[in-house]
Amino acid sequence: MKTLILVDIQNDFCPGGALAVPEGDAVVPLANALQQRFDLVVATQDWHPPEHASFASQHARREIGDVIELRGAPQVLWPDHCVASTPGAQFHPQLETENITRVFRKGENREIDSYSGFYDNDHRRSTGLGEYLRERGVEQVYICGLATDYCVKYTALDALRLGFETFVVADVCRGVNLREGDDAAALRAMEEAGAKIVRSEDVAG
């Protein structure tokens, strides 16, 4: 059984949003078309409290893009984004959501960021996604969405750790690219960890 994981296809990651990913909205029609080829479709949403520790606004004398230490780990500081229940946190309006059986929210703890759809960044708290997939006998996961170099990457790395056969649908992902080439480097890192990088036309029905 194979599952499609739609990662963070939310307004704030699309052009005009608070943390806009270049061409982020380009993944929407492709993600809609892909859904038809899967038995199970789930989605993640970045879902932060207004004072989340990943927001530059919460740190004196810090700017967006700065890297600080948070609980002993490096943390990039972001603009305020995906604040729970705000329009920026909603799915892109053109994303088809009727087939999504469950939405897993992450980043709700003010103290820690959560790039992966499976766990907080320190791997202490699970979102329930891994257990949900296991219970349903899922063996293969196909991952697409935003952003290639953060939430797609860490979702794929955790899927591999959990033992899922992991595919990343590269044309249905876009990167933030704080530094040029971050998206390509992320795809290489996922591939080195054991993920298969595919294109949507190669995904069988």
Ligand code: VGL
């Ligand atoms: C993301 C940065 C901050 C993502 C989420 O969805 O890739 N990136 N929060």
Ligand code: ZN
């Ligand atoms: Zn976030």
